[in-house]
Amino acid sequence: AQSVSQHNHHVILSEAASLELGCNYSYGGTVNLFWYVQYPGQHLQLLLKYFSGDPLVKGIKGFEAEFIKSKFSFNLRKPSVQWSDTAEYFCAVNPRHQAGTALIFGKGTTLSVSS
């Protein structure tokens, strides 16, 4: 079965520190890849997505992610975090072998940024 692994359960950083959150998936075929963010008390929001083309994708609020096919990875990065980035981050995969396959989420990484 397909699965998504997020290596870090809880990350604590100071403002201006650099961020990298790991995400690996297990699926041998073509995939769409996503990072969703959930700010405290809010709904899940799409941060960025990869469908095809340039493996380095840029999202909102200065986030970016790099798809490395050989490593089955889609790590999320931000050069300098802010207190407002405190949230839960979810990596998700949508296998593209057929239409309508449901999005599979990782367990999430909680990011706490101290000012």
Place this chain on the structure above:
Amino acid sequence: DTGVSQDPRHKITKRGQNVTFRCDPISEHNRLYWYRQTLGQGPEFLTYFQNEAQLEKSRLLSDRFSAERPKGSFSTLEIQRTEQGDSAMYLCASSLPTGTGRATNEKLFFGSGTQLSVL
């Protein structure tokens, strides 16, 4: 605001009672998904609809769970004879995929969820 509305926001019920949740997707979206999320976990897929047809159900969806989308617009998720293990956040999402087959691209928009507490 994503445009996906869920009602109610919170539901507290006693074990054994039936509950029903409603989801109103973004109006032009033809796909509607139900997910469940518990503390410390990512959303887990339950079921999804394309228009009014229920196309996929997870093994997580026991026979006490039923979902409908009668006119291809709003959807309801009913849980019969609730158990304490059903306590979770129930999320609805909608999408309008582009492309077909291997070229399908899809972006899900989530609602705020319904928090169910079974006492």
